[in-house]
Amino acid sequence: MRFDWNENSCLFSGTAMGEPIFSHENHGEDFFRFDLRVERLSGTADELPVLVSRSQLERTPVRAGDSLRMAGEIRSFNNRSGVGARLVLTIFPHTLEGGDGTSENQVRLAGVLCRAPIFRRTPLGREICDLILAVNRRYGRADYLPCIAWGAVARASAGASVGTPLALEGRFQSRDYIKTLGEQQVRRRTYEVSVMTMESLRDRLMRGGEEPGIF
8 A cells, every 4th residue: 555654735715815916936937925714613714825826817816805715735935034934834726716605724734743842831721732744745845834733632742753754634724923023012923734633654554544543
């Protein structure tokens, strides 16, 4: 049985928050960025960055308020401008089409833990574990994706060592916070994968590909 140690797949349905704005050119193709609003069951919403090519927009034009559905992957790149976050995350769709007004937010990742987990508790005692998963692309590059686990998954993942191959499912979320810069407080936004389930890929392989469980 062939076993895939790298996976980066996502599915989103939501509403375009604005017109696509030119981002950059790469290998002769223009790319544009816009934010996608995806409602949660709780009634709150995530506002997620999307990067699309001109050719995709020619096939599926995007306007503010449009319902959209897309499948692809989450990509990262290092921001060396000195302005904003160092690690920039975007949704990179392989397919883009009109949606039906529903909301979807599904992420599946398989890769290698590239930094020691950081386990902590909120002021109310809720357990959290911060992780960064490295997922290889086809052509020698990798995406470094911050993930956050809660409760039992946080406790289990806190003991994982750097280099452990992990598989997880969850959602891509946005989170606002206040950063103090000198005497000023600035509102910033960060993005991460909120983990619902996680397992060691080695454990799955030993079980012969059975259904996942917390390692």
